[in-house]
Amino acid sequence: MSDSHNCIFCKILDGEIPSNKVYEDDRVLAFHDIAPNAPVHVLVIPKEHIPSLNFVDESNNVLIAHIVALIPKLARGLGVSESGYRVVINCGEDSGMAVEHLHFHILGGRHLPQKLG
Numbered sequence: 001m002s003d004s005h006n007c008i009f010c011k012i013l014d015g016e017i018p019s020n021k022v023y024e025d026d027r028v029l030a031f032h033d034i035a036p037n038a039p040v041h042v043l044v045i046p047k048e049h050i051p052s053l054n055f056v057d058e059s060n061n062v063l064i065a066h067i068v069a070l071i072p073k074l075a076r077g078l079g080v081s082e083s084g085y086r087v088v089i090n091c092g093e094d095s096g097m098a099v100e101h102l103h104f105h106i107l108g109g110r111h112l113p114q115k116l117g
Contacts, residue, residue: 004049009101013047023074027066030074030106039109040078040085044071050102053091067104080108 004010011017012031019031022042033041046063050056056064075081085108090097 004101007049007101008099009043009045009103010049013045022078023070027063028070030070033105037105038107038112040080040107042074042078042106044074044104044106046102051100052097052102053089056102071104071106075106075108078106078108080106084108084112086112 012019023030030044075085088105
């Protein structure tokens, strides 16, 4: 399990590291990725430190449902809901997960290749 005190996303949530916010409420923060892989690349993170999808269980159902319902609204606001967007959740080192804090990538703004990796 990762240490939330050393987590870059927790530091963003605490205001120690600035971010280009897209959305915030009492449960989540959405912000532009600092190294985007598409013209639109937004990260949606829970304010609760959850190391990865492997740590989601029944106790997180309401939070995860909130995030999943929020993503299409964010995509509309980002202008990619009509053209299409991809939602990615990496889990673990082999997936390329760089920060051990559950996060959802919203990618769009151009045709995205079918092949991952």
